[in-house]
Structures are given as C-alpha cells and as structure tokens.
Amino acid sequence: MMRYTITAALPYANGPVHIGHLAGVYIPADIYTRYLRLKGHDALFICGSDEHGVPITIKAQKEGITPQEVVDRYHTIIRDSFAEFGISFNIYSRTSSKIHHQTSSEFFEKLYQDQVFIEKESEQFYDSKANQFLADRYILGNCPKCGAENAYGDQCEACGSSLNATELINPRSAVTGHTPELKMTKHWYLPLDKYEPFLKQWILEDHKEWKTNVYGQCKSWLDSGLQPRAVSRDLDWGVPVPVDGANGKVLYVWFDAPIGYISATKELTPDWEKYWKNKDTKLIHFIGKDNIVFHCIVFPAMLKAEGSYILPTNVPANEFLNLEGDKISTSRNWAVWLHEYLRDFEGKQDVLRYVLTANAPETKDNDFTWKDFQDRNNNELLAILGNFVNRSMVLTHKYFDGKVPEPEPNAFVAFDKEIMDEFPIIKQKIETLIETFHFREALKEAMNMARLGNKYLAETEPWKVIKTDPDRVKNIMYIAMQITAGLSQVFEPFLPFAAAKIRKLLNFETVDWNLIGNCKALPIGHQIANPELLFTRIEDEHVVAQVEKLQSTKQQNLSNKFKANDSKPLISYDEFAKMDIRVGTIVAAEKVAKTKKLLKLTIDTGIDQRTVVSGIAEFFEPDKIIGQQVSILINLAPRELKGIESQGMILMTEDADGTLRFVQPTLQTKNGCEVK
C-alpha cells in the first residue's frame, strides 16, 4: 500500500466554477484519487477555496459588502457544486479559516527565523485619507502610454499596457479619490534565485518524466533566471504578517494559498504530518497550466526552504478548455457554470464527467460543444454502456428469472475464453494509463469493456440459442453478467454515479478494483434487481436551448456591459483648437518587425506623406487598409517607437467588444481637410 497526498488547485472564491475548471483539474484529480483508493492505497484528496487577494477586496467594495461575505457566498456555491459532481475530496476547506491563518503564519515565521527572507524597503503609493497603502489595482490615473483616464495602476484597460503604478499621470486613490503620496514601506522577499541550482537539478534532471508542457514551462523560467519575489503586501485582507512592526501587512496571496493544502490536511486529520513530511508519501498537484510556475517553482522553493516537507512527485497540469470555439471567460459570461448545469441537467453529472474526460485538454487546448456533449451521451454512454447493461439484465430476467445462472465449467467455448481473457489485459492498460495521467485514453479503454460485452452478445446470440440449447445460454449469460459486474467496478473512478447504479441493479455493493475481469464476482444464483435505464437520450431541443442561452448572454453582455466613460473635465475652445486633426489616406502599411501590435503606416495628409506607427496590427491586415481614409492628429510631438519616428496619431474608436475601428469621414474627402 502506498500513501498519496493529492491536491487540486484551490479555486479562487470570487466567482462560481465552470466546466473548464472541472475538465482541467477536478475531474482528473478525482479519477486519479478514486482509482488509488479502489486499489487500496491511502490517498488523501485535498482542496479548498482560495479566499484572499486584491480582486476579492475590490469585488466586496463594489458591492458594498465585506470580503468575508464575498468569499462566504462563493465558497458555498463552489463547495456544493463539487459535492454534487461527486468530486471526492477528503476535505474541502478554505483559506479564511483560523487553522489556515495559523498554519501559514507559522510557515512564514519559520522561514523568517531561519533568515530565509530578504527585507527590502521601496516606495509605494499611500492614501493618507484612508490611512492605507494602495495595491496597484487601487490606483487610478491617466495612462502614460495612451492618455486614457481611469487606467489601473497595474494595467491600462484602454490600451492593454501593463504599468507600474508610479508611472500613472495624475494618480488618485480608488478608495477615496485622494491623490496618493509615495511612502516607504518594507516587504519580505523570497530569494527564488538562491534556489535556482536546486530547482534546476530537481526538475530538469530528476523529473524529466513530467508532462512536456509542464517541463517546458519550468525550463523556460529556470533558463531565464529567477528573481526574488515579495511575499507580503500592504493590505488588510489576508493572513497578517506575523512579525513585529508589520501592521497592515498580509502574506501575498500566492504565498498563503498553496499552504492552504497543508492547513486543510491539518484540519482533516491529526495525522497530517505523515502526508506532508514522510518521504514515502507521493505528493501530486493537479492544476491548470496557468498555475505551473507556482506549483513547480515557487511552492517547492518554499517547501525546500522550510526544510521538513516533501516535494511534489508530479504536477500534471492540463491545458485549457474552450467553449463552442471561444475561450471560456468569466467576465464575458462565456461559460457553462456548474451550478447551472446541475439545475438544467438534473441527475446527469456523469454525462458531463464523461464528456469532459473524453475530451479533456490533456495535451492541448480543447473545445467543448453541446453537439459533442449530445453525441457522446447518445452514441457512447447510452448506446454502448447503458445498452449493454440493460440488454444483459433483460436477458437474464427473461431466461433465468434474474438469477445468475450456473454455467457448465467444461462448456466454455474458445470464443468465451477469448473474451474473458481480454478483460485482464484491458484492466492492466487502464492502470498504466491512469498512473501516467492519461485519463482520456483510460476512459476509452473502460468503454472498450462495454464494447466487448456488446460484441460478445452479438456473436453468441443467446436469443436464438435459447430455442435450441438452453444450457449453452447459461454460460453465455453467466459471462454477460460477470462483465456487467466488472463494469460496475471499472467505471467507479470515471462515472461514480453510473457505477453505483449498476451495482444497485446487480444488487451487489462490493467495490474492489480487483474484481474487474476476474469473471466470477457475482455468485451463482445471485438475484439481480429489475433493469432500469442508466442513461436517457438527450434530445436536440435540450442542447439547442443551451447554445441559444450562450449566444444570448453573449449578445446581452455586449450591449449591457458597455458603459460610456464619464465626461472629461471641460476645456476651452482654444485648447481644442490646438489639435490639428486632418483627413488623410493610408498609402502604405507594413508590420513593424519584432512586434505583435504595431503597424508602420504611411499617411498622405494632404500636406506631406508621413510615417505613423500605430498599435492596430491585431485588428487590420496591412494590405487591406491601403486606401483607407483616416483622421490623423498631425501636430502631436513625434515619438520614436521601435526605432521608427511616429509623426502623429491615427484616431480610432474601440467598440464595446474591444474591436478597433477607424474614425473617417462618411464620404471620400480631400486629404488635408481639417477636422474641427
């Protein structure tokens, strides 16, 4: 028996969870854990809500409630969704819990006492009216790049630039509107660079077996050199930094969140140390690809620094799931939310589990479509698995009053043996596949067991043989029932609800991986229950409704969500008149080498032909905009971009969905005409 600690990424408690989360992290982790338990291993499955961090405080502020109220709401929704989908956590905890605060505090203290951290002072914005330091997201100002108002301190949403708060022009606090001042503040840094040699050895040399996407990402980070990372922030929501003079400082969320795995284990069992500190325990982190660097580099560095913990054996990160061809997006509401699915498809947890496993983004991003969902339910789950179980039960009832018939041991024919011999082979394949995190393939092999069952019945034709050789049918149905019993075991990790239902129908409650394929699980004479259908057909109207729902939320989002920005302060006519805006025509366009967004345009302004560098390359093909009339600000001070002098600025507008459009006269207009 082996011991495993299995973690699934802590979902961030600022929204519900959707099918992308389930497909990428929780279902694979659940399959893995259920499998290990079936094999008799000691496997703890740990998860919880990640409840700290700035986005939650912002959400709370927007809604006029406390951060705790925000996380309480989503923690409940998330926890219940997982429970209903049969994600078999041993514990689903949360990082706002007392035990987590305590655990992460102690963790920090240990590193602090061992003098692992670097202490560093730097200047940060401080709001003297609110008496607090401001996180980057809490500072608004004019974007230094594009001049847009209300750029955030970390990013301008108008032009997409990532910023430093100190670059903002006219910065103001999002809390009070006050102009913040720069003030020195002290923070603690984890010197990741010091652990670089260790990490290089541990990952690049000792864990070449990790998935290529994970290994590649790590190599990329390690090769480019690691930097010390701040582990604290000036914020009042989180785990307070347990050091004198650290008032108003909390642990940075990336530091406390992974410790959540440890606190949850602690909450679960007094025996927790054996799952985290015993060298024989295998620690497996299931995550999405966005989390690779934290789980492969940062958290291991923390654990290593602490000294008494084991490091992960593997970090099987998955890619992302798309939905009907588009990226899943919480803000655009382009998602299938679990709590809504549970309401719309009551009792169909396994259908989604099946589809998401069969189409899991294991090696690359994958697409979920409702059509595929319908097809897989109707043509695979129902037609192959459900149908086999049903027909073997119906036949057993018809010929043997629902009792497992007694076979004549010497009467098994070559074909019987051939079929029976297949099952241990498939079982072995599934084991290897699950143990190497190939869940998609493993599920396919499990389905092959049901296929084999169908094939067996089709070839042996008990409904014909019964007329001529009833004894032979005893052997046939004996085997068919044993196959069914095997299915009730093999699907336990993948489709726990269906597996349990098959066992209920068989009147057979034992769960044991080793029963798969031994073809004698059900005793002779065993009475089975009446047949019931495992799966029901999903009709077109159900999936059409879902697609329409998606389309309409998408439409609504577009029209509803857009809110015109507030008017800027008044200016005089003279101020306006300073801007010399002309009608021009694009006469040449080419991509600026080594950039993604920049086009080098040559504009005929009526006065001259000049070069303008414009960040529109993601929306326009150079060839297709030649001849396009534009409005151009011609007396903007030239600026050099990527070595090219840009002499002016093309006026663009951005539609609600982010698409850029030219602002041009309604009819062809002479170049050089003024816009006024």
Added chain:
RNA sequence: GCCGAGGUAGCUCAGCUGGUUAGAGCGCAUGAUUCAUAAUCAUGAGGUCGGCGGUUCAAUCCCGCCUCUCGGUACCA
C-alpha cells in the same frame, strides 16, 4: 520579438528511444441482426502526418527556415 506547448482521416485525439500497407472513437457508406433506449455487430471509404529544405539506407518522429493556434513575457498610439 523572445520562451514554452501544439498543428496527424469530416470531428475529437493516440502514435515509446526514426524502420514493413500511419491507428482509435464519433460521423459517413454497405451488409448482418432484433435481446436491447431506432440501440448492437461486421466490413469499407477517407490522411502529400501544417509548408519548404536538410541529415539518413530509411523521418509523422532528428536538424534548419517559414506559417497558423494557445499560454507566458516584452512592446503597443
């Protein structure tokens, strides 16, 4: 741009360290069958393995260049 991961039958994906006619499921076609939720079983059609070069007796698998998708990072009036 740089780094990483992908681009294999209509669709979704397997293909270990290069080696005979490149595989599976779904879909499609044909046939068989009726115990079963018009479910099942068999057979078959379908691919210049993103493109171009190179190494090799031999490349989907190695190398170079290009191209497209996704992620990270940089840049972005």
